[in-house]
Amino acid sequence: EIVLTQSPGTLSLSPGERATLSCRASQIVSSTHLAWYQQKPGQAPRLLIYGASRRATGIPDRFSGSGSGTDFTLTISRLEPEDFAVYYCQHYDSSLPWTFGPGTKVDIK
Amino acid sequence: QVQLVQSGAEVKKPGASVKVSCKASGYTFISYAMDWVRQAPGQRLEWMGWINAANGNTKYSQKFQGRVTITMDTSATTVYMELSSLRFEDTAVYYCAREAAAASFDLWGQGTLVTVSS
Numbered sequence: 001e002i003v004l005t006q007s008p009g010t011l012s013l014s015p016g017e018r019a020t021l022s023c024r025a026s027q028i029v030s031s032t033h034l035a036w037y038q039q040k041p042g043q044a045p046r047l048l049i050y051g052a053s054r055r056a057t058g059i060p061d062r063f064s065g066s067g068s069g070t071d072f073t074l075t076i077s078r079l080e081p082e083d084f085a086v087y088y089c090q091h092y093d094s095s096l097p098w099t100f101g102p103g104t105k106v107d108i109k
Numbered sequence: 110q111v112q113l114v115q116s117g118a119e120v121k122k123p124g125a126s127v128k129v130s131c132k133a134s135g136y137t138f139i140s141y142a143m144d145w146v147r148q149a150p151g152q153r154l155e156w157m158g159w160i161n162a163a164n165g166n167t168k169y170s171q172k173f174q175g176r177v178t179i180t181m182d183t184s185a186t187t188v189y190m191e192l193s194s195l196r197f198e199d200t201a202v203y204y205c206a207r208e209a210a211a212a213s214f215d216l217w218g219q220g221t222l223v224t225v226s227s
Contacts (some may be wrong), residue, residue, distance in 0.1 A: 030210055033211055033212045035211070035213040035214075037154075037214075044204055044219060044220055045154065045206075045214070046217070047215045050213035051210070054211075056213070059208055072195070088154060090154070090214075092211075092212035097156070097159075097212075098156035099144075099156070100146070100153045100154040100155070101153065102153045103153060
């Protein structure tokens with residue numbers, strides 16, 4: 001079973017700063033099926049990145065994804081006030097099939 | 110407008126069943142699979158199951174196998190998720206989510222809170 005871990009658990013930053021979020025898989029996974037979501041309190045998740053590095057429709061270019069193998073990264077180049085939220089990584093595998101990480105909370109410093 | 114609209118909050122007793130609906134609009138219903146994902150308080154998202162809207166085929170997480178049933182009404186462009194033998198730990202927000210490119214979920218319902226309480 002593939003387990004996703006995310007770090008840090010909480011990231012305290014100021015608007016305008018750069019955020020770097022990590023997602024690590026317990027074994028090598030396909031980057032094709034690695035996605036990132038943003039979730040704000042009381043709202044459904046919102047797709048940001050799919051295929052490890054492809055921005056979803058309407059997602060600003062300050063969000064970028066990278067990585068391969070077991071290590072993946074979501075980067076927010078300059079935090080805007082609306083970016084303070086919880087971020088989840090997710091992976092699909094035909095045998096499991098979908099698993100999510102525990103999330104990283106980005107809060108205002 | 111492309112959207113998924115779910116049914117309202119439910120309160121159920123342990124052992125009961127709950128059926129949550131998810132109405133799709135603004136896109137070709139049979140072109141996308143629909144999944145159900147739940148989120149217990151303070152917990153990570155958890156995938157429950159999937160239905161292929163083109164043919165009705167389903168697949169369920171092993172964790173919920175035997176307790177969850179996903180069905181659909183193509184004419185009503187609505188997908189249903191029924192969870193039986195409810196336990197206190199089934200208290201969660203249940204989401205439907207449209208499956209898109211690379212097995213990601215690009216469209217989500219607003220969520221339905223199911224509370225299991227005696």
